[in-house]
Amino acid sequence: MNKIVLIVLCLIFSVTASCDNDSSSVDKKKNVENKVVWKMASSFPGSLNIIGEGALNFVERIDQVSNGFITIKFFEPGALVPALEVFDPVSTGAIDAAWSTPGFWAGKIPAAQFFTAIPFGPSPGELLGWYYYGGGKDLWEEIYHKHNVHPVQCLMISPEASGWFKKEIHSLEDLKGLKMRFFGLGAIVMGKLGVSTQLLAPGDIYPALELGTIDALEFSMPIIDKDFGFYQIAKHYYFPGWHQPFSTNELLINLDRWNALSSSQKAQIETTCTESVVKSLAMSETRQPEALEFYESVGVTLHRWPDEILEKYKEAWDQVVEEKASENEDFARVWNSLSAYRDKYKVWKSLGYVD
Amino acid sequence: MNKIVLIVLCLIFSVTASCDNDSSSVDKKKNVENKVVWKMASSFPGSLNIIGEGALNFVERIDQVSNGFITIKFFEPGALVPALEVFDPVSTGAIDAAWSTPGFWAGKIPAAQFFTAIPFGPSPGELLGWYYYGGGKDLWEEIYHKHNVHPVQCLMISPEASGWFKKEIHSLEDLKGLKMRFFGLGAIVMGKLGVSTQLLAPGDIYPALELGTIDALEFSMPIIDKDFGFYQIAKHYYFPGWHQPFSTNELLINLDRWNALSSSQKAQIETTCTESVVKSLAMSETRQPEALEFYESVGVTLHRWPDEILEKYKEAWDQVVEEKASENEDFARVWNSLSAYRDKYKVWKSLGYVD
Known part of the structure; x- marks a missing residue:
């Protein structure tokens, strides 16, 4: 069989895609x-x-x-x-x-x-x-x-940041009444603490911050937030992103x-x-370290929430998840599955890891 | 073209393996x-x-x-x-x-x-x-x-365990003179602390422990060590496996x-x-939690090294890695690459993670 004929057959072959109806056997034998x-x-x-x-x-x-x-x-x-x-x-x-x-x-x-x-x-x-x-x-x-x-x-992706704030937050009192863009389950937690949250699409966040429609926002992580330019308006960037560890x-x-x-x-x-x-x-x-270096070079203050504030977020989260689980069966099933896994895992975490 | 002819061509096709000499293009088009x-x-x-x-x-x-x-x-x-x-x-x-x-x-x-x-x-x-x-x-x-x-x-794999010991270790003094099976860079660290280490193949460890050729050993992690039965002889199991975190x-x-x-x-x-x-x-x-439960059920004592002993291991490691890097160029290149990455990463680790 000469090459041209073979090429033509190849073309036919590629259109028919398989040699007979038993696709699984052809599948296996001919790739x-x-x-x-x-x-x-x-x-x-x-x-x-x-x-x-x-x-x-x-x-x-x-x-x-x-x-x-x-x-x-x-x-x-x-x-x-x-x-x-x-x-x-x-x-x-x-x-x-x-x-x-x-x-x-x-x-x-x-x-x-x-x-x-x-x-x-x-x-x-x-x-x-x-x-x-x-x-x-x-x-x-x-x-x-x-x-x-x-x-x-x-x-x-790695942990997100906890969010951008126009004003420094000294205590949970400072959160009350803030208007903040927030995504996911963390938004409900922030709501418990008196923050008025809304979910804005990525492209709408910067203008809302500029116009004062929002006072604060969480979007993503340092390297991703950088492209959106939030740092040009809000100068206080908080960590860790307890709401989205991964x-x-x-x-x-x-x-x-x-x-x-x-x-x-x-x-x-x-x-x-x-x-x-x-x-x-x-x-x-x-990519996070380079973004953090950049923020410091343009006058953003990087904050880590003190432990007592993180504990308050955790307490509010414990309430939120209980409430949501009581409202929706699948939510409860996933949470119970995860919680049972984590309960069993605890002993290993405490023994097995250096820190 | 009828089906039988096509099947025959398929067979020829699979033997010739490609339609022409340009294997990359055929590769792409015909899979x-x-x-x-x-x-x-x-x-x-x-x-x-x-x-x-x-x-x-x-x-x-x-x-x-x-x-x-x-x-x-x-x-x-x-x-x-x-x-x-x-x-x-x-x-x-x-x-x-x-x-x-x-x-x-x-x-x-x-x-x-x-x-x-x-x-x-x-x-x-x-x-x-x-x-x-x-x-x-x-x-x-x-x-x-x-x-x-x-x-x-x-x-x-997850962190390994730090090892099995016949006798409880109260201080670094107790390590001196022990004969221990140990793998990898950790073995050199243990040597610095006075342990006499050797690398035995998996199947040789249990008999050596039984005969007293060794007093202690590290092999792997709880679920893997379990199959080897070390717990039948050594009753003190130490954590964390600082020598093999992952x-x-x-x-x-x-x-x-x-x-x-x-x-x-x-x-x-x-x-x-x-x-x-x-x-x-x-x-x-x-799989680790179930293995840990098993060990407790058969009378093994699970220990976590106190922080001061972990610090001593870390100090010994810092010396070992410097020495080894001075002896071998590729070793130094890998270590320097890793160290530079970790130095840059530190700021992110300290800010970005809840714990």
């Missing part, structure tokens, strides 16, 4: 898969440090890992659907996939918030332990599958489309996402 | 790879909790991720080459790959020890930060490439064979190994 081409909406712009960047890295890497057989096209927020409305179109199948964070679905699925961040939650080892071997991943999948959506943990983002996939993948394709997406988790965590750990 | 079948020697038995288990999980997963196009056959320690002698045969190409841990090559490559564990070293986020974005991975590869070996970080294992690949892989195959091995890192860490975090 020939149905080609997957998906549209992925994003809640975060591709230019966003680590979080948006991670989406672009992921689509490049899954192309490589799948040898070009899984193509995921990244669409900027708003290009397909609005930034904070990517869940429903994935659920209906209007779009194949989305790059987002579970906390955005707090209204629809309160339990989802735990899969972005857990206030006063565990460090990565314990968190991943609960996720893989303590029931976390199974619960997340079960809860999302009710909505015809399959979640894959696909990014992780945060994970999700790749959302329409469940029917997920189920239609071969086991190899599922494994490729899972491993590529896990690599993204590791690299984004590594990236965010590496 | 057809050269099939890789490798023999992997192991330093750890497949039955060993987490560490050996991780090898078996890895070979299963890479088969799945590569859709059967990368087959790595696991061989028990001694089946191809002796457990602690897997490096050289990978270097020469006598075997394709090996599952081991860098600390075993301390004699040949002192710097390798840092890629198993760093006494008083960082937590996973900082460690992975240095590894991916602070130069760690590049240094590891560069140093091993001189030996024609390519390393891939392929497993991570430990990583390696997949060693003959460099020529690594270079012969397609970019897709390299990516498949890397992502599958990174997933193994995450899952083994998660696994080891999850």
Whole structure:
């Protein structure tokens, strides 16, 4: 058979995509898969440090890992659907996939918030332990599958900062009546302490701060907040971000489309996402010090909350989580699963770690 | 074209493996790879909790991720080459790959020890930060490439325990003259404090303890040590394992064979190994509490070193690392790279973390 004929057959072959109807056997023997081409909406712009960047890295890497057989096209927020409305179109199948964070679905699925961040939650080892071997991943999948959506943990970042304040905070009294942009479960905690919170989309925060619509805000971590320029207006930056010790983002996939993948394709997406988790965590750990140096050079004061204030946040969080658990069954299930894991883990944490 | 003809062509196609000589373009368009079948020697038995288990999980997963196009056959320690002698045969190409841990090559490559564990070293986020974005991975590869070996970080475990002692240790004086099995850089630290250390292979430790050839030992972590039964003889178990806060294992690949892989195959091995890192860490975090409960049920006393003794270990370590760095250039390069990363990271650690 000459080469030209073979090339032609190759082309035919690539269109037919498999040699017979028994795709699994061909699958295994020939490494020939149905080609997957998906549209992925994003809640975060591709230019966003680590979080948006991670989406672009992921689509490049899954192309490589799948040898070009899984193509995921990244669409900027708003290009397909609005930034904070990517869940429903994935659920209906209007779009194949989305790059987002579970906390955005707090209204629809309160339990989802735990899969972005857990206030006063565990460090990565314990968190991943609960996720893989303590029931976390199974619960997340079960809860999302009710909505015809399959979640894959696909990014992780270091602790966030606690927030930017125009005025220094000397005591909890100073928080009362403040208007603050805040995300997730931490917002309810701040509400307990008298702060009036609202969730603004990233692009709306700076103007709100400038106009005095808000007095304070939490958004993300030093390197990410830097690009938004909050430091130009608020000069007091507080740590640690007790409300988001570690945060994970999700790749959302329409469940029917997920189920239609071969086991190899599922494994490729899972491993590529896990690599993204590791690299984004590594990236965010590496980039914080330079951002902190920058802030000091432009006259921002970096504060660490005194222990007694952190304890008050913790007390308020303990109340919030009890209340929320009594209101929603899935929220309670996730919290109970996590709490049981952490109770058992305590003895190991206290003995096994140097500090 | 009928189906039978197409199937026949598929078979031809799978043998010819690519449509023309431009393998990279075919590679991309047809997802057809050269099939890789490798023999992997192991330093750890497949039955060993987490560490050996991780090898078996890895070979299963890479088969799945590569859709059967990368087959790595696991061989028990001694089946191809002796457990602690897997490096050289990978270097020469006598075997394709090996599952081991860098600390075993301390004699040949002192710097390798840092890629198993760093006494008083960082937590996973900082460690992975240095590894991916602070130069760690590049240094590891560069140093091993001189030996024609390519390393891939392929497993991570939680802190080890500090060791088993037949007699309770009340002060550093009690350590003097003890005969102890110890691995890695920690062994040199213990030597500074008057302990007489030796490195015994896993299977030789229990009999040595029973016969009184050794008075104490460190091997691994609670769940792994349990299978070896040390608790039947030594009743005092000390924590934390300052000498191995986190430990990583390696997949060693003959460099020529690594270079012969397609970019897709390299990516498949890397992502599958990174997933193994995450899952083994998660696994080891999850399994320690049950092992600790078991020990308490059989009369083992769990001790935590008092802070003043940990400080003495730290002081001895500071001396050891300086001495070793003055003796070996690569050791110094790795240490300097890590130290520079950690110096810069300090400000973030102190501000960003709740505890």
